[in-house]
Amino acid sequence: MHCRASWHLNKAARFLWWSIFLVVLGVSFRISQVDIGSLIGGLSQSFALGREMLPPDFSRGKQILILAAETVAMGFWGTILGMIISLPLGFLAARNTAQNWFLYHLSKTLVTLLRSIPDVIYAFFFVTAFGLGPQAGVAALTLATVGLLGKFYSEAVESIDEKPVEALAATGSRGLSVIRHAIVPQVLPLFMGYNLYLLDHNIRVALALGVVGAGGLGVELFTQMRGFHYQKAAAILVVILVIITAIDRVSAYLRNRIIKGGFLQPGSRSRDAALVGAIGLFTIVSFYFMPVDLKEMAAGAPRIWEFLKGMVPPDFSRISVYLKLMLETVGMGISGTFLAMVLAVPLGVLASRNVSHHPLIYNLAKEITNFLRAMPDLVFALIFVVAVGLGPFAGVLALGLNTAGFLGKFYAEAIENVDPKPVEAVEATGARLPQRIFHSIFPQVLPLFNSYNLYILDRNIRYSTIMGLVGAGGIGYELVMTSRMFEYRQMAAMLLVILATIMILDLVSAYLRKQVV
Amino acid sequence: MVKVANLRKRFNGLEVLAGINLRVKKGEAVALIGPSGSGKTTLIRTINGFVIPDAGTISVGGEEINYRDPESLRQIRKKIGMIYQLFNLVERTSVQVNVMAGALGRLDRGLSLLSSTVGFFTRREREKARELLSFVGLEDKAGERVDRLSGGQKQRVAIARALMQEPELLLADEPIANLDPKASRKIMELLLRINQEKKITLIAVLHHLDSVRDHFQRVVALKEGAICFDAATRKLNDHRIQDIYTVDEEIECIAAQAGI
Numbered sequence: 001m002h003c004r005a006s007w008h009l010n011k012a013a014r015f016l017w018w019s020i021f022l023v024v025l026g027v028s029f030r031i032s033q034v035d036i037g038s039l040i041g042g043l044s045q046s047f048a049l050g051r052e053m054l055p056p057d058f059s060r061g062k063q064i065l066i067l068a069a070e071t072v073a074m075g076f077w078g079t080i081l082g083m084i085i086s087l088p089l090g091f092l093a094a095r096n097t098a099q100n101w102f103l104y105h106l107s108k109t110l111v112t113l114l115r116s117i118p119d120v121i122y123a124f125f126f127v128t129a130f131g132l133g134p135q136a137g138v139a140a141l142t143l144a145t146v147g148l149l150g151k152f153y154s155e156a157v158e159s160i161d162e163k164p165v166e167a168l169a170a171t172g173s174r175g176l177s178v179i180r181h182a183i184v185p186q187v188l189p190l191f192m193g194y195n196l197y198l199l200d201h202n203i204r205v206a207l208a209l210g211v212v213g214a215g216g217l218g219v220e221l222f223t224q225m226r227g228f229h230y231q232k233a234a235a236i237l238v239v240i241l242v243i244i245t246a247i248d249r250v251s252a253y254l255r256n257r258i259i260k261g262g263f264l265q266p267g268s269r270s271r272d273a274a275l276v277g278a279i280g281l282f283t284i285v286s287f288y289f290m291p292v293d294l295k296e297m298a299a300g301a302p303r304i305w306e307f308l309k310g311m312v313p314p315d316f317s318r319i320s321v322y323l324k325l326m327l328e329t330v331g332m333g334i335s336g337t338f339l340a341m342v343l344a345v346p347l348g349v350l351a352s353r354n355v356s357h358h359p360l361i362y363n364l365a366k367e368i369t370n371f372l373r374a375m376p377d378l379v380f381a382l383i384f385v386v387a388v389g390l391g392p393f394a395g396v397l398a399l400g401l402n403t404a405g406f407l408g409k410f411y412a413e414a415i416e417n418v419d420p421k422p423v424e425a426v427e428a429t430g431a432r433l434p435q436r437i438f439h440s441i442f443p444q445v446l447p448l449f450n451s452y453n454l455y456i457l458d459r460n461i462r463y464s465t466i467m468g469l470v471g472a473g474g475i476g477y478e479l480v481m482t483s484r485m486f487e488y489r490q491m492a493a494m495l496l497v498i499l500a501t502i503m504i505l506d507l508v509s510a511y512l513r514k515q516v517v
Numbered sequence: 518m519v520k521v522a523n524l525r526k527r528f529n530g531l532e533v534l535a536g537i538n539l540r541v542k543k544g545e546a547v548a549l550i551g552p553s554g555s556g557k558t559t560l561i562r563t564i565n566g567f568v569i570p571d572a573g574t575i576s577v578g579g580e581e582i583n584y585r586d587p588e589s590l591r592q593i594r595k596k597i598g599m600i601y602q603l604f605n606l607v608e609r610t611s612v613q614v615n616v617m618a619g620a621l622g623r624l625d626r627g628l629s630l631l632s633s634t635v636g637f638f639t640r641r642e643r644e645k646a647r648e649l650l651s652f653v654g655l656e657d658k659a660g661e662r663v664d665r666l667s668g669g670q671k672q673r674v675a676i677a678r679a680l681m682q683e684p685e686l687l688l689a690d691e692p693i694a695n696l697d698p699k700a701s702r703k704i705m706e707l708l709l710r711i712n713q714e715k716k717i718t719l720i721a722v723l724h725h726l727d728s729v730r731d732h733f734q735r736v737v738a739l740k741e742g743a744i745c746f747d748a749a750t751r752k753l754n755d756h757r758i759q760d761i762y763t764v765d766e767e768i769e770c771i772a773a774q775a776g777i
Binding site: 426 | 565567592595596598605606607608614618622623624625633635675678679681682
């Protein structure tokens with residue numbers, strides 16, 4: 001009898017959770033102007049825009065290529081500078097190599113803080129300080145990279161095998177020499193993998209940074225979209241697509257080799273060396289394509305100080321407006337996540353090898369997910385602002401499509417890892433494919449799906465703050481407007497509201513994660 | 518009920534089934550024995566279409582399996598309940614939900630396909646699941662999560678799921694290999710009771726010869742992909758058991774080929 005009671009209690013709790021979920025979702029839809037009508041209208045408007053984009057006009061091909069090189073160069077330099085800063089930070093913020101209590105907490109807090117602010121916000125900040133151009137982009141990418149790599153590095157250092165460290169310490173070595181001889185050899189492959197991942201990530205982000213004026217292809221895309229030259233914009237989109245696909249493939253190949261330990265091993269040594277050499281060569285060449293004006297950066301440094309001084313004290317006189325906009329921002333993030341979930345379920349199912357038996361369907365779904373994931377959300381936002389007009393709905397579509405790519409990939413991996421035994425048993429009852437998916441696969445992957453959904457929700461609320469930078473709703477738009485009017489004290493208040501919201505939502509999502517997983 | 522003719526299967530050049538001929542009458546209970554790697558599981562899995570044979574035919578209930586046509590395979594599978602060594606239940610869901618999965622093959626058209634896919638079943642189906650759960654002695658566990666059950670209870674849930682299919686044939690692949698002796702006896706008694714009361718044909722792969730002697734009238738033994746013994750259980754003496762389980766030696770297969 002006891003288990004029966006707990007079952008009913010369970011049912012009541014589930015009912016409560018579902019009610020909360022539905023209410024939050026309904027309110028979010030309302031705030032971000034999502035309904036059936038807008039979805040259908042948005043679809044037809046997007047198709048209309050797509051038709052206007054064809055055929056792509058490559059008449060500015062040369063400029064596009066130069067800007068593409070500049071974008072890739074921004075990604076490279078952001079990654080490299082970020083790496084250099086992260087290296088000491090990673091060791092300082094790792095529990096087992098921390099020097100003292102103060103430095104440990106300082107570096108850990110710094111990394112966490114850097115990570116919690118979206119990269120585009122940095123770009124926006126540096127554009128105000130350094131002026132338009134790639135130097136703002138590189139600076140922004142550097143900070144964002146430190147936020148991510150600092151965490152990855154320190155976690156890698158914390159997860160090492162301590163035995164070699166003890167052995168070396170027993171010989172009387174200490175400090176840096178222990179790190180050099182006992183820790184670095186262990187973490188080097190991991191670090192290399194993370195660096196490559198960040199490079200891949202940064203080049204994609206760099207494509208979007210131009211949208212706020214921080215150099216690269218994004219500037220050109222923004223100009224052409226705003227000038228209604230959709231065919232020229234389409235040409236840029238094609239180039240972006242080629243770049244992200246190529247980078248994705250190269251980075252996946254190299255990372256795979258590094259993780260499996262096959263990197264630079266006999267058999268493919270010359271090919272791997274050639275690839276690394278090509279990347280190195282490109283790094284050097286890319287310097288020429290990136291007109292970073294060091295003098296201007298040096299001159300910009302005091303401006304950052306002026307800028308920061310101009311922000312104090314923050315001006316909270318319009319706090320009610322900010323809070324309302326922040327609500328819209330969070331609503332966008334929630335609606336976008338829901339859209340991503342709805343799109344990702346079919347994508348993930350079709351992109352998993354054990355369900356989608358037809359190679360054509362499997363590969364098509366996989367390519368669509370890769371494309372959605374690799375395309376920066378701000379680029380999506382730019383397109384949807386033109387297609388469906390200014391406002392949060394464009395932001396919802398952008399976040400939804402972009403993260404449907406992430407979720408689709410995660411879902412597919414989860415589905416490919418299910419226990420095949422119950423799946424066969426349900427197939428043995430003569431169940432059809434959809435019945436098998438719902439009765440033997442979904443029950444197995446649901447907890448994983450929930451945890452991925454929460455991660456994406458977290459990310460989307462963070463990134464919904466930047467959608468407004470291109471007019472796609474939320475607090476971002478207000479942020480741009482006040483900065484244009486040099487109202488830095490109001491801007492500071494807004495940034496604090498954003499930061500506070502992100503921190504509160506971090507707590508909420510940590511709580512939810514405990515409930516669900 | 519089941520007619521297997523000249524069945525052959527190779528895996529990576531290794532001959533696993535070397536021309537099997539077997540006939541099982543409706544309502545019969547047959548134990549399938551033999552050393553590991555002798556092809557028992559492969560034979561079972563060709564009957565419900567999870568292994569596609571290289572040559573030969575199988576018909577179930579007078580209907581020949583067409584391995585190239587997924588729909589034909591599905592129709593055959595609907596008639597066959599399958600019991601596994603590791604139960605193959607969806608661990609995270611309730612007993613009731615697992616049992617309902619057995620009805621999916623029958624609810625394969627129109628509205629009932631749609632509603633069963635998303636987990637809504639008619640009152641009739643739900644009541645049937647309850648009846649079957651009380652038939653296997655788990656009426657008070659319907660709402661329990663499967664991963665909280667013991668091995669013997671899990672196997673009973675799997676049996677209820679198979680019965681939910683309203684099958685004509687029950688295939689059991691080492692159903693008691695992962696259970697303790699007491700649970701094993703209960704499961705075997707349950708399977709034989711189903712065979713006798715519900716007139717469902719039973720083919721069970723077994724390793725435990727005492728269970729075979731206690732419960733089955735007919736034994737089929739496989740060795741190196743061929744049937745080397747097929748007769749009444751009482752003819753299974755020590756000498757023959759020795760022959761069946763002695764591998765790597767050239768021995769004449771015992772040609773007690775009753776029923777072929």
